[in-house]
Amino acid sequence: MDTALEQIREQQKQSWNKFSSGWKKWxxxxxxxxxxxxxAIIHSLQLKDKDLVLDIATGTGEPGLTIARLIPGGKVVGTDLSKDMLIIALANAEAKGLKNYEPLVTDVCESPFPANTFDAISCRMGFMFFPDMLLAARQMYRVLKPKGRLAVAVWAGPQQNNWVTTILSVIQKQLVLPPPAPDAPGMFRCAGPEVMSELFKKAGFKNIVEKQISGTVDYQSFERYWEMMMDVGAPIVAAMSGADDATKAAIKAEVSKEFESKNIKGEAKLEYAAIIIAAEK
Structure with missing residues (x-):
């Protein structure tokens, strides 16, 4: 990995460690x-009881913890860049009485595992943040056993995910943020048609299947929504840190108006959509 990508990785590590307390809270x-x-990932993996499973970008532990419960005769290794997030994952595993979940701090692009190690690999909402997505996919292919299965989830397009664009669109307008580079890590980097399928094809995978799932998330109130986004939304907090108090207040007021316009019946729900991609080695 070149120096620029290594810098991105280090920035991400620092960011996830910094915001781990917010993720624990929520x-x-x-x-x-x-x-x-x-x-959806678990369904696509077609797990067997004695499988050895790698859960990449496991964060606070899911879906690796659920997988570990489903395969008591097997084992899950949950990897993440962030040591502090994995401390939470381990505590969650212990609280659930899971003995077959092992957290490990490592980078997907520099996987320490031998070739043909794992029966299955899961990755939920991590791919869009990998500095080099093709290298990550090739590493996954390398450590997966022949006929092993991979399943990942990424966000669909911004127009289908107003749970985050409700606040991001206002921030971008009020603060006039420069657009990110086309291939820079970000929420919707993997949302384009066949982006992930083509990536996995280049990495060597076969029998690639994409599907989309969607739904709503209930925040219960605007204030709860705002508090949560300020606690866990690293890019949001970074952008807001450069604003003065008056601008921050104006942003919150406009986000509140946008939020209410999407909940004319007095609810506090927003929409999400994700793409699930399954493949085989």
């Missing part, structure tokens, strides 16, 4: 929100 809510994507 863990139950966030894992409930992301559960449908995890369930």
């Amino acid at each position: 863990d139950a809510f966030t894992m409930d929100f992301l559960r449908p994507m995890g369930e």
